[in-house]
Amino acid sequence: MTVASVTYEGVYGPYTVTAAHRREVLLYRLSLLLLAVAQIAALMQWRWFGPVLCWPWVLLMLAGLGGALRWVHIYLRPLHRALQLFWLLGCAGFAVLAWQGGPAAVLPELVHQPLWIWAVGPAFAALAGLGFKEFFCFQRPEAIGVTLLLPVLLLGWLVGMLSPGLASVLLALESVLLLVLALRKFPMPEEADLGDLSVFAQLDAGL
Incomplete structure (x- = not known):
């Protein structure tokens, strides 16, 4: 069933939420869910079957992100573009890592050679930025958890401050929080994720 377009009064005038806008929100939420499920699946596979075939889950994580x-x-277009650039840089880092050691060696290399975090870290920085956006807009505790745990985990492992056991716990906690964040998006009205479209129109007009 197609939902009728609805017009709202925004900061800079009226704007209309269409079916196309609602599809964008659904795609955003499904992408976030894909990212969360793929991350948990990668951790579960590593724990139960080893890291050799974890790389397809990494690809799905990057696709979801x-x-x-x-x-x-x-609203802030430069911030949006910066997060996309971080994602692209992180994808390039993963590609170089996979090219050098093979896809199966991607995650083991990150564990045994922490300097590779500099190469793939921008992708996780993009995820942390997305978590911050969710917290800033909706004050969800799981969102700020993702935002804070990722840099603590990556930088802590990079400088050797985290034991493998503690790093595993933090990564599992971040994964669960990300899944909670993704699942809690679906009951929300689409308008919440769209924001005030009159602001976007005003920003576009000012470019």
């Missing part, structure tokens, strides 16, 4: 960054609505 890329989709989320494509469809998310962020």
